[in-house]
Amino acid sequence: MDPRSEVLLRQAELFQGNLLLAGLPADDLLGRLPNAHGWCWHAGDQAVLDARFAERSHFGVNVPGRGFDSAVVFLPKSKDLADYILKAVAARLPGAEVFLVGEKRGGIESAAKQLNAFGKPRKLDNARHCQLWQVTVGNAPAAPDLESLAQVFEVPLADGPLKVVSLPGVFSHGRLDRGTALLLEHLDKLPSGHVLDFGCGAGVLGAAVKRRYPHNTVTLLDVDAFATASSRLTLTANGLEAEVLTGDGIDAAPMGLDSILSNPPFHVGVHTDYFATENLLRKARQHLKNGGELRLVANSFLKYQALIEEHLGICAVKAEGQGFRIYRAKRG
Structure with a gap:
């Protein structure tokens, strides 16, 4: 209890x-x-x-x-x-x-x-x-309009600014976090096809990929209803269409993916929790096609490389900076 x-x-x-x-x-x-x-x-x-x-x-x-x-x-x-x-x-x-x-x-x-x-x-x-x-409740407030509480900000990208709509409670509310910023700089040469933004938050990665690679099918997935509501608002704000799913971790993701992008969380409430990310790394292979790629950004102190190699294949550090690393591995 x-x-x-x-x-x-x-x-x-x-x-x-x-x-x-x-x-x-x-x-x-x-x-x-x-x-x-x-x-x-x-x-x-x-x-x-x-x-x-x-x-x-x-x-x-x-x-x-x-x-x-x-x-x-x-x-x-x-x-x-x-x-x-x-x-x-x-x-x-x-x-x-x-x-x-x-x-x-x-x-x-x-x-x-x-x-x-x-x-x-x-x-x-x-x-x-x-x-x-x-x-x-002696002073009952007016019912709040959730969408009016959103913080909207722009992320400068090579193909123009991306508008992000962030609702209360969503990771990095109202600002671009450093890990996502680093991954946005390294979205080149993604396999074409079906892309998953795992732990999508406000939908920054999924929206950026859909705009940059419009012929790709993009799915955004998060465990939090406020995050997926934010992702839908972000997609709409940029005139984009993609599938948005609310589900409990990688088990809720589609099969046959060509790539998985993620800046996964490791905190739940006030407690540290690595389960969602570690479960992703263990099961990514099941959701990726042969030759499909996992591209993940994480704090440099998190020892994910060995886990990725154990369950997926050879893992390279694609980039590093600001205390973060981008890991890249393909399903053999």
Whole structure:
């Protein structure tokens, strides 16, 4: 059981009504709170919840349309995303109770100040290295328009500026990160055909490839619903069309790919997690055609070269700079 869920269950009498759990972990909390309904934006967590609690968790970037008596928000890593989720929930619950739960090292003490916009928050519990806060929504905000919260910026490329639309919570929100910038400089000589942008975030790589190689089929894949929503907006902003998938890692990707591009993440929330990238490196071969290529950028300190060679083939460092390396390997 997630420690945040354990904290809630210490106060279970508060959560017996028709309850929304926003950003809930994929544990047994829904089983312990039979009147609760989840709202999830992580495809992996949603798959687990669907398997265990069918039709009791809503997936996407918008608050579920059904009615609730109260809500618990599990603090996300991003302050901008927390602000959107809290406002979206509070807008639906004037006069009702909204709770915020999170880990101390995730910044719950500071994040609780965001509840001041709705009323006077109070701390209910402090346990399991987590805190639980409550506010009665006396000042219900207008329902936030997610798209209006996007940060739009341009990336200068050889074939002209690329417009990027970044929603709250998306990796490197509102700016181009150094790893992606390096990979954008080394998109030459990609195999033609079907290209996958794995861990697409706001869709920078996928959109750049589709514009540069318009005859290629491009698929963008991310585990996060806010990321894939951003990618769709980025494609539209540049007049491009490509397939966008929300799924849990490389297992959700198409087969028969000609190339896989990635600037993969290695953090989930406040915890370090290499699983998605390591799973990609182990299984890329299954998704690539013979002669298909993996081209990946990663922090130089991450020892991925040996893993790539073990599972795919000879791996070369195509470029290096700013603390990053681009690895390139072909399926033999």
